[in-house]
Amino acid sequence: MGIKEYEQTLMGPLKEATVMLLLRDDDVLLAMKKRGFGVGKWNGVGGKSNPGEDIVETAIRESKEEVGVTPVDPAKVAVFKYYFPHDNFGMQVWIFTASKWQGEPSESEEMKPQWFNLKDIPYDQMWSDDRIWMPKVFEGKKLVGSFMFDKDGNITDYYTDEVNSVE
Numbered sequence: 001m002g003i004k005e006y007e008q009t010l011m012g013p014l015k016e017a018t019v020m021l022l023l024r025d026d027d028v029l030l031a032m033k034k035r036g037f038g039v040g041k042w043n044g045v046g047g048k049s050n051p052g053e054d055i056v057e058t059a060i061r062e063s064k065e066e067v068g069v070t071p072v073d074p075a076k077v078a079v080f081k082y083y084f085p086h087d088n089f090g091m092q093v094w095i096f097t098a099s100k101w102q103g104e105p106s107e108s109e110e111m112k113p114q115w116f117n118l119k120d121i122p123y124d125q126m127w128s129d130d131r132i133w134m135p136k137v138f139e140g141k142k143l144v145g146s147f148m149f150d151k152d153g154n155i156t157d158y159y160t161d162e163v164n165s166v167e
Contacts, residue, residue, distance in 0.1 A: 002157045003146045006083055014081060014092040018059040019044040020071060021097045021137070022105070026118050028138070030126075031067055031111035042126045044095070045111060059096045067113045068106040071098035076166040078133060078143040086151040094166075095137065128155050142166050 021044045022029040030042040045066040049058040056074060063071050078095035105113040116122065118138050123131040129147045132155075136143060145160030 001085065003081075003083065003148050003159065006085055006148060007081075007146075010090065014090045016049040016055060016058070017047055017091050017093045018049070018055060018062055019046040019093055019095050020059050020063045020074065021077075021095070021134075022063075022069065022071065022101060023097055023099045023138075024115065027115045028118060028121065029067070029105055029113050030116055030121070031113040034110055034112060036110065038127065040125075042114075042116075042122050043130075045113070046093075046096075048091075055094050056096075059094065063098075063101070064103075066108050066111040068108065069101040069103040071096070072100040072102065074098040076142075077137050078145075079166050080129070080133070080144070080160075081146040082129075083146065083148040084151075085148065095133075095143075097137065128153065129158065132158065133160055136160070136162070 031045050033039050033041050033043055045063050047062040049055060059074050060071055063069050074096040076094060077097050081092050083090045133143055142163050142165060143160050144163050147155055148157040150156050
């Protein structure tokens with residue numbers, strides 16, 4: 001079953017979540033997930049939206065909670081739908097970038113942050129979709145798309161499209 005067929009079986013809205021990519025010169029801040037969903041993978045910081053919370057507020061709150069920084073003027077650069085049919089689970093994830101923030105990144109119970117040069121991103125230790133969309137975001141492109149995963153975290157179907165703005 002592909003993405004289009006699976007979307008027709010969904011009931012109700014997807015859970016909303018965020019990923020924040022902090023950018024400094026030619027570096028990006030990624031964080032090693034220490035517990036929960038995605039444990040053992042490098043990722044941007046982020047998480048699920050609270051009821052009634054604006055998605056930008058979610059991105060800022062999660063950045064504070066996970067690495068101790070407050071992004072200033074974060075930009076929406078992508079939105080993706082992620083589907084895990086084997087778990088009957090899906091979510092919509094908003095991707096943000098920020099080149100200004102308050103505070104210094106620090107380790108939390110959930111995340112261990114580290115700066116990576118854009119040419120040395122550890123894609124082999126990340127979600128498999130990251131190598132598809134992240135380079136495009138670093139080039140300044142805005143994207144929408146969907147990714148479907150099997151029980152082992154492998155992509156079984158996907159698409160991405162370049163757009164003028166992400167809303």
